Amino acid sequence: MKRIASLFFFALALNANAQKPAAPKTPVKTPARTAAAAVAKAGSYEIKVTLKPFKNQWIYLGHYYGKTLPIIDSVKLNDRSEGTFRGNKTLGGGIYLVGYPDRARNFEILIDKSQRFSIIADTATLPAQIVFINSPENTAFHEYQNAMSAAGREADSLVRVRSAQPEDSARLTKRLEAINQDVLAYRARLMTQDPNSLMAALLKAMKDPEMPVKTPRTREDSLYNYRYYKNHYFDGVAFYDERLSRTPFFEGKVDRYFDQLIYPAADSVIREMDNIMAFAQINKEMERFFLLKWVNRYLNFKYMWEDQVYAHLYEKYFQTKKYDWISEKGEEIIRNRYYSVVMNITGKPASDIELPDSNGKKTTLYEVKAPLTLLVIWDPTCSHCKETLPKIDTLFQEKWKAQGVKIYALAKETDGSRKDWTDFIVKKSLKGWTHVYYSKAAEKERVDNNIPSYSQLFDVQSFPTLFLLDDEKRIVAKKFGEAQADEIIQMRLKEKKSTGSK
Numbered sequence: 064m065k066r067i068a069s070l071f072f073f074a075l076a077l078n079a080n081a082q083k084p085a086a087p088k089t090p091v092k093t094p095a096r097t098a099a100a101a102v103a104k105a106g107s108y109e110i111k112v113t114l115k116p117f118k119n120q121w122i123y124l125g126h127y128y129g130k131t132l133p134i135i136d137s138v139k140l141n142d143r144s145e146g147t148f149r150g151n152k153t154l155g156g157g158i159y160l161v162g163y164p165d166r167a168r169n170f171e172i173l174i175d176k177s178q179r180f181s182i183i184a185d186t187a188t189l190p191a192q193i194v195f196i197n198s199p200e201n202t203a204f205h206e207y208q209n210a211m212s213a214a215g216r217e218a219d220s221l222v223r224v225r226s227a228q229p230e231d232s233a234r235l236t237k238r239l240e241a242i243n244q245d246v247l248a249y250r251a252r253l254m255t256q257d258p259n260s261l262m263a264a265l266l267k268a269m270k271d272p273e274m275p276v277k278t279p280r281t282r283e284d285s286l287y288n289y290r291y292y293k294n295h296y297f298d299g300v301a302f303y304d305e306r307l308s309r310t311p312f313f314e315g316k317v318d319r320y321f322d323q324l325i326y327p328a329a330d331s332v333i334r335e336m337d338n339i340m341a342f343a344q345i346n347k348e349m350e351r352f353f354l355l356k357w358v359n360r361y362l363n364f365k366y367m368w369e370d371q372v373y374a375h376l377y378e379k380y381f382q383t384k385k386y387d388w389i390s391e392k393g394e395e396i397i398r399n400r401y402y403s404v405v406m407n408i409t410g411k412p413a414s415d416i417e418l419p420d421s422n423g424k425k426t427t428l429y430e431v432k433a434p435l436t437l438l439v440i441w442d443p444t445c446s447h448c449k450e451t452l453p454k455i456d457t458l459f460q461e462k463w464k465a466q467g468v469k470i471y472a473l474a475k476e477t478d479g480s481r482k483d484w485t486d487f488i489v490k491k492s493l494k495g496w497t498h499v500y501y502s503k504a505a506e507k508e509r510v511d512n513n514i515p516s517y518s519q520l521f522d523v524q525s526f527p528t529l530f531l532l533d534d535e536k537r538i539v540a541k542k543f544g545e546a547q548a549d550e551i552i553q554m555r556l557k558e559k560k561s562t563g564s565k
Contacts, residue, residue: 108178110148112161115185117144123162124148125169129314129356132160154178155348156261157309173204175261175306203253203262210249218242261306267299268307268316293324302339305348314356329371336372340380351388354380362400363524367541370404377401402515403522409538413438413530414520416473418499421485426499429536433469435555437548438530440517441472443487444479445526451545452527453491458549460495466556470496473517475526476503531555 114122117140124136135154138146156175161182163169170189172182180198191209195201218239225235250270254263272295274288297320300307307313317339325331336357343349358381361373381397389397406414416428428438439455441448452472459470472493474484484500487493506516521528531540531551540551 106153107151108149108154108174110172110174110178111145111181112138112140112148113143113145113181113183114140114161114163115144115187117164117186118142120164122146122164123166123169124159125162126157126159126174126309127311128309129352134162155309156306158265158311159309171204171208173198173201173261175200200260200262207249207253207262211246214242214246264301264304264306265310268301268310269312270299272296272298289324293320296320296324302342302353303345303349305346305352308349308352317356327366327368329368329375332369332372333375336376337379351386354386358397364542367409370408373404374401374408377404399519403519406515406520407522407530407538407541409541411538413532413536413538414517415536416471416499416517418473418501418505418517420497420499421488426497428471428532431469431471431497432534433467434534434559435466435468435539435552436532436536437463437468437470437552438521438532439470439472439527440475440521440523440529441527442475442477442479443483444477448527449487452487452493454545455548456491456493456496462549463552464495466552468552472496472498473501474498475501475506475518475523 110124112122119140119142121137121139123134124138125132125134136148136150138148140146154174157173159172159174160169161172163186168186170184170193172195177198177200180201181196182201183194183196185192190205193205195205221235221239221242225232225239228235250266254266257263272292274291300316321332321335325335340350340353343353354376357376358373361369361376364370364373377397378401381394381401413428417425420426428436437455437459439452441452455470459468463470476484481500481502484498488498501517506518509516517523521530527545529541529543529545529548530538531543531548533539533555539555543551
């Protein structure tokens with residue numbers, strides 16, 4: 064498949080004031096601070112780190128953000144392995160990482176309300192041993208991590224023993240259940256001791272729904288467990304709590320909900336998206352987190368119906384709103400993608416095409432009268448097109464032509480010439496098709512006159528691009544491979560026959 068250089072290597076072109084998810088190539092520090100600048104200020108952070116055995120080396124402070132790990136600060140340790148991360152702006156709460164000089168290793172800390180504390184650690188004993196001064200929440204977090212590691216190791220050992228000693232399965236299973244109950248009780252204590260703490264928020268958000276003791280027995284309610292799990296999946300999750308965005312698990316939890324628990328259809332996804340945004344918009348950072356996540360997710364479609372999701376996303380959250388975390392270039396990318404998408408929503412009429420055939424006669428797409436029309440947009444210099452079009456022609460000649468299907472083929476000029484186009488048609492004997500040629504000059508003329516190019520109107524990102532249109536030129540299916548073409552066409556013909564439509 065020949066892929067066109069496109070805009071979809073995409074990070075939203077965040078402006079200079081936004082937090083960037085990339086580490087600096089070289090650490091940058093200002094000269095020695097003045098005494099006044101070193102004085103503690105409200106709305107600042109100061110995290111002193113002693114990290115042995117590193118001396119006179121840079122270490123880094125970063126945090127989780129979805130699937131990225133942005134570095135936000137760096138400090139050079141002195142010859143006593145000491146350094147201090149400082150900033151004049153309070154850090155957003157979440158799980159942060161102190162990165163080693165090689166940036167490949169790190170350890171986790173919590174940052175929330177208390178942002179002036181000290182860490183004493185040695186890589187020889189990490190992560191088991193670490194000392195926090197003036198940060199009881201980090202002490203509790205470290206104790207929790209150690210407890211979970213110990214419980215996990217014991218459980219893994221018991222599972223291995225149980226596999227080797229099945230005769231002792233009952234006793235070992237009972238012990239595994241006891242470990243699980245101890246873990247749940249430990250988490251419950253942490254959540255109730257300080258319900259507003261970051262630890263409590265994390266544990267509530269990570270918690271899976273607990274199924275009721277009594278399960279349904281009736282056939283009529285066989286989906287009870289699924290519905291209960293789905294309805295309670297986000298219990299305890301505050302979508303306006305920006306601290307959740309700076310964790311390694313939250314985005315995965317949201318992804319599982321959309322991928323596994325939501326019916327794969329535009330209406331279902333849009334409804335759930337809007338439900339979350341109703342709460343997320345309360346907090347600017349969470350609004351940013353979700354909009355970034357979804358605009359990147361639906362910028363390129365996995366399924367045909369996702370065009371409707373992207374159109375809704377733009378119309379409701381971007382069309383009439385401005386965000387300071389998107390540059391003008393980012394806005395342009397989102398807007399242009401929307402205009403391409405909205406012209407190609409499944410079920411809507413396709414844009415007409417008017418281009419010359421091999422004799423120079425202008426021929427339009429809408430002049431092709433057929434119950435189904437296969438629109439093929441291809442490039443005569445594309446190697447994949449050269450393999451694909453003869454396969455399509457074989458199906459057309461042997462099957463589709465007799466069923467009334469017609470083909471309208473738009474050849475787009477890229478690196479080749481008009482002769483490449485006509486030579487290929489003759490060589491492969493692509494007869495019975497409506498062939499038209501879209502030259503670079505024709506595309507430039509449209510663009511110069513502020514008319515969308517056919518590439519934009521049909522959102523062409525690779526060659527060949529296939530569309531199936533009904534008798535009124537409404538889009539039935541789009542961007543499928545030649546391997547699926549016959550299946551889609553036969554399915555559509557069967558539907559038309561069963562409904563008695565033309």
